[in-house]
Amino acid sequence: MAVKKGGKAVDVADDETPVPLQAILLADSFAQKFRPITLERPKVLLPLINIPMIDYTLEWLASAGVEEVFVFCCAHAKQITDYLGNSSWQTQPNFKVVPIESHDCVSAGEALRLIDERNVVRGDFILVSGDTVSNMSLKEVLQEHKERRKSDKLAVMTIVVKRSHASPVTHQTRLGNDELLLVIDPLTKELLHYDDGLLNNPNKARQVAVDRSLYLNKPSICLCTDLQDCYIDICSPEVLLLFTDNFDYQHLRRDFVKGILSDEISGNKIFTYELHGEYASRIDNLRSYDSVSKDIIHRWTYPIVPDIRFAGNNVGLKIERCNVYRENGVMLPRSARIGPSSVLGQGTSVDENCVISNSVIGRNCVIGRNVTIEGSYLWDNVTIHDNVTIQSAVICDGCVVRAGARVEPGTVLSFHVVIGQNFSVPSYSKISLIAQPTEEDSSDEELEYVEATSVTTESPQKLLEGEQQLTDITGSSPQMERNPPTVAWKESEVGPSGAGFKWFMRDESQEEEWRYSVAPIPAEKIEEMRLREEQAGVDDFDQDAGAVAEEEEEELDSVKKKRDFEREAEETFRRLFLDGVPEANVILEVKALRLGFNVEGSDCAAACFKSIINLALEEPFTKDSELFIIAKRLFSKWKAILRNYLTTEDDQVEVLLKFEEICSEPAGKAFAPIFCPVLRVLYDQELIFEDAILSWASEKQDAEEGDKIFLRQCEAFIKWLEEASEEDDDDDDDDDA
Structure with missing residues (x-):
C-alpha cells in the first residue's frame, strides 16, 4: 500500500497500522445541467424523495463500511458545511464526515489536486460524487482491486459499470446519458478505450474506429455499448499524484481516464467491475433525477428506500399499496385520488377532487381544489391554487401557481417563482427569480454555479402573494444582480401578477432540451429520431456498400496488377536464364516494370x-x-x-x-x-x-x-x-x- 509522506509516495507494509477505508465525495458536479436551480442551492442539497441527495450517498458509504468521508465543496460551500454540521452524520458511530472547502476550484481535477495537497488520503479510496444513489457492497470490488494491485502496481483505478441498454432511436439510456462505447479485455477486465457520447453526436459518423494496437496482442476484446458508467471509482493513492503531476487533467473521464488510456509511456492501467443485481446510478441531469426517483419509489435501491430512516430525517412515513408513501401530518380528503408511485410529504394538505399520480410532493405544500398533478416533483412549501394542471414538471421551494394556470411538460420553476392566474407555461420553460446571465457573463461549460458562490440563500427570498415585490434579499453576485423589490415582471413570461425571469435556451441547446427533461420524450420527437435513424441507416448502407465495392475493386485491381507484373517479370527472367540476355539489361527491365506497375x-x-x-x-x-x-x-x-x-x-x-x-x-x-x-x-x-x-x-x-x-x-x-x-x-x- 502506498501513502504520501513529504510529498512523495512511499510503501507501507500491510501489517502496519490499519488504514480506515476512506472516500472522497465531490459535492460539486462542475456542470450546468441543473441551472437555474443550482444558482441558489447546491445540487447535492436538492431534495430526492424529500431527502437531500447527499444523504443517499453518505448513507450508502456508511452502510458499505467506509469509515471516513472527505466532502469537497466549492460553490455554496457554506450551505453544505452548515447542513453537514447540523446533521446527525457528525454523531454517527464509526463514520466521520470531514468537509473540505475551496472557493476557487473550477473542475474535478483541481479539487483532487487540492485534496492531494492536504495529504489526508492514506491508502486506496472510493471516489464518488454527492449525487450518487447505490446499494452495492464494496467488499468484492475492493478485494478485486487490492488483489490486482499486489501483482500489478500500475493498476491505479477500478471503475464500476453496469448493464443499461440505450434506446435504439435516441441512443440514450433511461438516465438521459449518451450511449457509451467501452472496449474491455474480457480476460483481465482492463479498460482499453472509453468514448462517451460519440455514437449520439450527429456531427460525427456512426462508425467508430478502434485503434489496431488495442487488439494486436490480445486473444479477444469486447466492444460494449450496453454498459453504463456508475461514476464509482476505486482508486489507488497514485491517482491523486497523477492529477497533481498533470495539470491538464480537469474532467475525470474526458481528461483523466482518456489520458491514462492513451499514455503508453507510464503504463498505468484502469480496470472495470461490472455490477450484477445491485443498484448504482448518478443523477447527472433532470431525466436521471426522474428515473432514479422512480427507482427509489419502486424499491430497486433497497434498503435505501423512503420508509427506512436516514440519519436526521426521521419523520413518520407509511407505505401503502401501489408504492404510495405518506409522511405524518398529511391532510387528504376522501375525494382526492392518489395514484401509484406517489409520495406526500409531512404537513402537506390536499383539497377536494385532486388527482395526483407518479409524483413527489414535498413537505408543507398546499394544493387547492380540482388540481391535477402527473409525473411531477413539487418541493417544500409550494402553493398550488384551484383548477391547476401540472404535467412532468419540477417546481422548487416556495413557488406559487395561481388558479387556472397550466404548467406544461418539461417546465422548471426555480425557487419562489409565481405563475399568474390562467397562464399557460410553455413546455420546457425555465423560470427563475435570478435573471439569466448574459453570454459574456456565463461561465465555462464545466462550471455548475461557481460564479454564484457569493450568493447566499440561508434565508430564502419570500414573495408577498399578490404583490410584485421581493423581500429578504440576502446577497448579490457581480455577474448576476438580484432585482430590486419593485421590478416589473413580464406578463408574457409568467402571467398576470407573476414573478420570475424566463430563461431562453441557446439555439444549440433548445432543440435538445427534451433529452434531459423529466418529461417523457414527445411522440413526434421519437418519430423524428426514428426517421432520421432509418435515413442514417440507408446512408450508412449506401456508404458502406459503396466503400466495400470500391475496396473490392481496388483489391481486384491490386491482384490483377501483381499478376500482370509477375507474368511480365517471369518472362523477363526467362530471357536471362534461357536466351542469354545480359544481366544488366534484365535488371533495368525489371526495375522499369516495378515502377510501371507500382509494386x-x-x-x-x-x-x-x-x-x-x-x-x-x-x-x-x-x-x-x-x-x-x-x-x-x-x-x-x-x-x-x-x-x-x-x-x-x-x-x-x-x-x-x-x-x-x-x-x-x-x-x-x-x-x-x-x-x-x-x-x-x-x-x-x-x-x-x-x-x-x-x-x-x-x-x-x-x-x-x-x-x-x-x-x-x-x-x-x-x-x-x-x-x-x-x-x-x-x-x-x-x-x-
Whole structure:
C-alpha cells in the first residue's frame, strides 16, 4: 500500500497500522445541467424523495463500511458545511464526515489536486460524487482491486459499470446519458478505450474506429455499448499524484481516464467491475433525477428506500399499496385520488377532487381544489391554487401557481417563482427569480454555479402573494444582480401578477432540451429520431456498400496488377536464364516494370524466385531427389541475380511465403515434399538468412493447422537455427565479459 509522506509516495507494509477505508465525495458536479436551480442551492442539497441527495450517498458509504468521508465543496460551500454540521452524520458511530472547502476550484481535477495537497488520503479510496444513489457492497470490488494491485502496481483505478441498454432511436439510456462505447479485455477486465457520447453526436459518423494496437496482442476484446458508467471509482493513492503531476487533467473521464488510456509511456492501467443485481446510478441531469426517483419509489435501491430512516430525517412515513408513501401530518380528503408511485410529504394538505399520480410532493405544500398533478416533483412549501394542471414538471421551494394556470411538460420553476392566474407555461420553460446571465457573463461549460458562490440563500427570498415585490434579499453576485423589490415582471413570461425571469435556451441547446427533461420524450420527437435513424441507416448502407465495392475493386485491381507484373517479370527472367540476355539489361527491365506497375521490391524477389522454380519444373525428373538436385543446381547458378532482390528480411520472408503458395498449387505441388531441403539450400547459399526463417516460423505459429504443413516439415531445422542463435548470443556475452 502506498501513502504520501513529504510529498512523495512511499510503501507501507500491510501489517502496519490499519488504514480506515476512506472516500472522497465531490459535492460539486462542475456542470450546468441543473441551472437555474443550482444558482441558489447546491445540487447535492436538492431534495430526492424529500431527502437531500447527499444523504443517499453518505448513507450508502456508511452502510458499505467506509469509515471516513472527505466532502469537497466549492460553490455554496457554506450551505453544505452548515447542513453537514447540523446533521446527525457528525454523531454517527464509526463514520466521520470531514468537509473540505475551496472557493476557487473550477473542475474535478483541481479539487483532487487540492485534496492531494492536504495529504489526508492514506491508502486506496472510493471516489464518488454527492449525487450518487447505490446499494452495492464494496467488499468484492475492493478485494478485486487490492488483489490486482499486489501483482500489478500500475493498476491505479477500478471503475464500476453496469448493464443499461440505450434506446435504439435516441441512443440514450433511461438516465438521459449518451450511449457509451467501452472496449474491455474480457480476460483481465482492463479498460482499453472509453468514448462517451460519440455514437449520439450527429456531427460525427456512426462508425467508430478502434485503434489496431488495442487488439494486436490480445486473444479477444469486447466492444460494449450496453454498459453504463456508475461514476464509482476505486482508486489507488497514485491517482491523486497523477492529477497533481498533470495539470491538464480537469474532467475525470474526458481528461483523466482518456489520458491514462492513451499514455503508453507510464503504463498505468484502469480496470472495470461490472455490477450484477445491485443498484448504482448518478443523477447527472433532470431525466436521471426522474428515473432514479422512480427507482427509489419502486424499491430497486433497497434498503435505501423512503420508509427506512436516514440519519436526521426521521419523520413518520407509511407505505401503502401501489408504492404510495405518506409522511405524518398529511391532510387528504376522501375525494382526492392518489395514484401509484406517489409520495406526500409531512404537513402537506390536499383539497377536494385532486388527482395526483407518479409524483413527489414535498413537505408543507398546499394544493387547492380540482388540481391535477402527473409525473411531477413539487418541493417544500409550494402553493398550488384551484383548477391547476401540472404535467412532468419540477417546481422548487416556495413557488406559487395561481388558479387556472397550466404548467406544461418539461417546465422548471426555480425557487419562489409565481405563475399568474390562467397562464399557460410553455413546455420546457425555465423560470427563475435570478435573471439569466448574459453570454459574456456565463461561465465555462464545466462550471455548475461557481460564479454564484457569493450568493447566499440561508434565508430564502419570500414573495408577498399578490404583490410584485421581493423581500429578504440576502446577497448579490457581480455577474448576476438580484432585482430590486419593485421590478416589473413580464406578463408574457409568467402571467398576470407573476414573478420570475424566463430563461431562453441557446439555439444549440433548445432543440435538445427534451433529452434531459423529466418529461417523457414527445411522440413526434421519437418519430423524428426514428426517421432520421432509418435515413442514417440507408446512408450508412449506401456508404458502406459503396466503400466495400470500391475496396473490392481496388483489391481486384491490386491482384490483377501483381499478376500482370509477375507474368511480365517471369518472362523477363526467362530471357536471362534461357536466351542469354545480359544481366544488366534484365535488371533495368525489371526495375522499369516495378515502377510501371507500382509494386514492392519483395514482388520482384518473388517473381525471380518463381521463375527459377518454374525452370526446375520444366526439366525432366521422376523422383523427389532428382527435382531437389535440379533446384539446387539452378539456385546455385542464378543466386547472384536472386540475391539482388533479397536485400531485406521482408523480401526474404515474402519469398518463403511465395514458396509455400507454389507448393500448394497443382503446378508446383512436386516441390511440397522437398520444401525443407530446398529451404536449407537457400540458407546455405546465403539467399535466405536465419532471422528471416525464424520470423517466418514465428508468423506461422498462430496460423490454422492447415497452414502449418511446411512449418512442421521444418521443425528440426528451425530448432537447430534457434539453438545456434542462442550459442552465438552466449559467445557474444563471453566476449563482452
